[in-house]
Amino acid sequence: MRASQLCLLEHFADHRPHLFRKRLRVDPPIFDCILDQISGHAIFQSNSENRQLAVAVQLAIFLFRAGHYGNAVSPEDVAQWAGVSIGSVVNCMNRVMVAILDEHDRFINIPSEDSQEMERVQVFTESRTCSAWRNGVFAADGSSIPLFEKPHIFGETFYDRKSRYSLNCQVCTQMLSANSRRNLPR
Structure with missing residues (x-):
């Protein structure tokens, strides 16, 4: 029904x-x-x-x-x-x-690297996190990754608010400038 x-x-x-x-x-x-x-x-x-x-x-x-x-x-x-x-x-x-x-x-709009908006984001990121993340974009904070089972060492510390065992992660993808791209391994 x-x-x-x-x-x-x-x-x-x-x-x-x-x-x-x-x-x-x-x-x-x-x-x-x-x-x-x-x-x-x-x-x-x-x-x-x-x-x-x-x-x-x-x-x-x-x-x-x-x-x-x-x-x-x-x-x-x-x-x-x-x-x-x-x-x-x-x-x-x-x-x-x-x-x-x-x-x-x-729907997705990424400001250009040299825009004022990107500079504000970089200053904010640097002030709130570590300076190495200044050029980071697409950050995800606190995502919960469920674990298959309770870890054997310090297992109870992995128990989360959703009554499961999980890890929290923090991810930040760095936006590379044109100069940085030239130094990437090929």
Whole structure:
């Protein structure tokens, strides 16, 4: 039995944005921005008699599934949450992913190395971390990497807030200048 919970999203967006964010992992204005950017994509146009779901519904299904993990992301569970078929969940995931990937350059914007914005980022990074990371971009802080089992040495220190054994990592990718690239091994 399916009972769509999609109708709740509009109420959540207007009156309980924290619940909207909990379901889709984005704030309502961000959802609207993404929707505006992908709505005109050709993947959502169909000449078939079988009409596609509204782009907003497809995006909501995509974000719900992408923003959850474990049992909650199975196509069956997402289909039940959205009140659609399993095939519709798969189709929505594929269509939205194609539309987002085609809009990559509009969604991802890296300032040029010599811009004022990049200089501000570098100064901020250097002031908050170690100076060696000044030219770093794409930092991820605190990502949890689950471990297969409890480590034998100091095992309890690896127990995290999600009741599992894991490591926290910090990653920083360095942006190389043209001069630095010349010194790379070939």
